[in-house]
Amino acid sequence: MVLWLSVIAVGVVAVICWNLYRRAGASRIEALTDKRRASSRMVSGAELVEGSRHLKVAMALTNTDLFYENADMQASLDLQWIHEVEYDNCLSTGAAVEGGKVLRIRCFGQLFEFILPNDLVPRWHMMLPPRRRPDAPVAVTA
Numbered sequence: 001m002v003l004w005l006s007v008i009a010v011g012v013v014a015v016i017c018w019n020l021y022r023r024a025g026a027s028r029i030e031a032l033t034d035k036r037r038a039s040s041r042m043v044s045g046a047e048l049v050e051g052s053r054h055l056k057v058a059m060a061l062t063n064t065d066l067f068y069e070n071a072d073m074q075a076s077l078d079l080q081w082i083h084e085v086e087y088d089n090c091l092s093t094g095a096a097v098e099g100g101k102v103l104r105i106r107c108f109g110q111l112f113e114f115i116l117p118n119d120l121v122p123r124w125h126m127m128l129p130p131r132r133r134p135d136a137p138v139a140v141t142a
Contacts (some may be wrong), residue, residue, distance in 0.1 A: 030045075030058075033045065033058045033060070036058065036060035036067060039060075039062060040060040040062050040067075041061050041062060041063065041127055042059075042060070042061040042123060042128075043058070043059070043060045043061075044058075044059055044116070044117075044120045044123075044124070045057070045058055045059070046058075046059045046068070046103070046114040046116050046117075047100075048068060048112070048114055049091060049102075049114070049115060054115070055070060055073075056070060057070045057114070058070065059114065061124075061127055061128060064078065064079055064080075065077065065078055065079060066079060066082070066105070066128070068114070077105065077107055077112065081107055081108065082105055082106070082107050083106045083108070084104075084105070084106040084131060084132050085103070085105055085128055085130050085131050086102075086103075086105075086130055087101050087102065087103060087104070087121065087124075087125060087130060088101065088102045088104060089101060089102070090102065091113055092104065092113060097115055099117065099118060100115045100116050100117050100118055100121070101118065101121045102114070102115055102116075103116050103124060103128070
């Protein structure tokens, strides 16, 4: 009986800790955006889509780089190596996006997808306009 109560207590404590960790995640994203705000042209929150995972990240655009980071990772893309920039309503998997648009970036054969909130899409569109690689094939629709 004591063993079962101990297991249940440990489970409850684990759920509470996980919930607290998730709630503190939003404030960590805000801290990262505040850190980058002074040196960037554009800063906002977004969701990085990697397969079926959606990771909340802080995105910052400088004159030379696009940074995306959260408490667990820090990464950047050099703007001169970005081949294509697109804005779309659905992910490359075909899944529709609710409450935002997809910023799709292709860089050396890799695809990066970020979900941006609808209210920030016009600003990102102005700061990072869509572009295609000159030799990229054009899709023809009937």
